[in-house]
Amino acid sequence: MSLLTPDPGLLFWMLLCFLVVAFILGKWGWPAIVGMIEERGNYIEESLKKADEANAALANIKEEAAKLLSDAKNERLEMLKEASRLKDQMISDAKTQAVAEANKIMDSAKESIQLEKDNAIKDIRSQVAELSVNIAEKIIRGELKDAKAQTDMINKYLDEVNIAKS
């Protein structure tokens, strides 16, 4: 039966065609396709790995950033506290200094006032003395308008002096 006996003509053509197709595809078809698919697969795998690494790095960076941020916040808080403490200290320092200065000024003022007062009193004294002498002179002059009175006067003083001498 011809069904089970291969026809030589078809055998020939089949062998020829198949070998040609297998050769052409083996040279220009499959290597390009399979090679490219493999290469792309490797590329994708690598890219995924890289992406994973990048993600991990990013997470690290985020953590670091968060840490930095919290550190900075703490530092700021500390600085604010320090600043407020310094401010208070400065204010209190200034206050005590001001009080001391004021006291000093007051003291020196008091002193100078005392000095002025003393001077003034001295002045007044001398002026009072002068005035009293002048007044006395004027009074004496009034009394010694005539010669007789004058001589009386002189005698009186001379007596006094004598008496004092004796």
Add this chain to the structure above:
Amino acid sequence: MSQSINKTMGQTGKVLFIALLCILGVVGIVAFASSETKKDLDLKEMVFGHIGDAYNWHITTVGETHISIPLPCIVYGENGLNVFCASRLGHEGHYKEYNGYKIAEEGDNAGKIIEVSTGQRPVDLSITKNVVSLLISCALLLIIFLSIAKKYNKCKETGYCKPTGLQAILEPLIVSLHDDIIKPSVGKNYKKFSAYLLTVFFFIFLNNVLGIIPIFPGGANLTGNIAVTLVLAVLTFLLTNIFGTKAYWKDIFWPHVPIGLKLPIPIMQFIEILGIFTKPIALCIRLFANMFAGHVMVLVLIGLIFVFSQMSVVAGLGVSVISVLLVVFMSLLECLVCFIQAYVFMTLSALFIGMAQVEEEE
């Protein structure tokens, strides 16, 4: 909401349309079949005429006129090389002599060109129906895979890119065949054989699919032809044994069995050597028988309509409904078989080649 209603309406419409088409088809076939009742129908001849090889590609017959494509005949006989058109030899039932050749009507060479004087077959390299189908499928294979390869190469220049179109359809198939079957089956030397194995798979798959398409470019029963499967099996056989390792040959001539089994009577060697040949023969017969049987089943089921229509129109109608349903079922099954047989042939080839690639055990 309205979109989904439209969609379901569209689907129901489609189903109705297909059903109507089926009914019309059935009625048409029966009407045609009962109009042919005058002639006696030879079911066997019809079936084998369709799945066999021919010098004409018969497309259809309208009334008494055969519409077919005559193919070139190339024969080398007693009077040298002759190339002529098959139409010179006439057509079925009306064979003519040409240049000392004719198509035998009976005997072992029925349907084939013989020399009138001797009744012997000349060297016949005619481009028959199967050869044309083979050329078409080879051209398709080259066009498809070279264009895909070109796409990949183009991609390489511009960096890597997403596969599109045909490339996207075939890439998963190629990758799964290459990575999941060829690599593990053949072993570490897979690169040498992957081109052959991939070509074998797609060659068989494409031809199987073309075989179940009933209109012109398809319809030839190429993978259901023993010559084709024989060539493929012989190639696998050659690749297996030419590239077989030392360990492989040692396993054949000095296998790991009790000494009594290999000396003085070489029983195991005999079995092993037989195994070298039975493996490719099984490959050859399996593919041939599967594809052949599928075609026969479909043709017989269709033929039944004509057989019953000859008895009566009612019987024809009744049988045709069942036949058409069965043919639809068979065709769907064939779609599956197309893939499975290509897959099995390639997987077994890969395994046989892989078995011959064994390394010396330490």
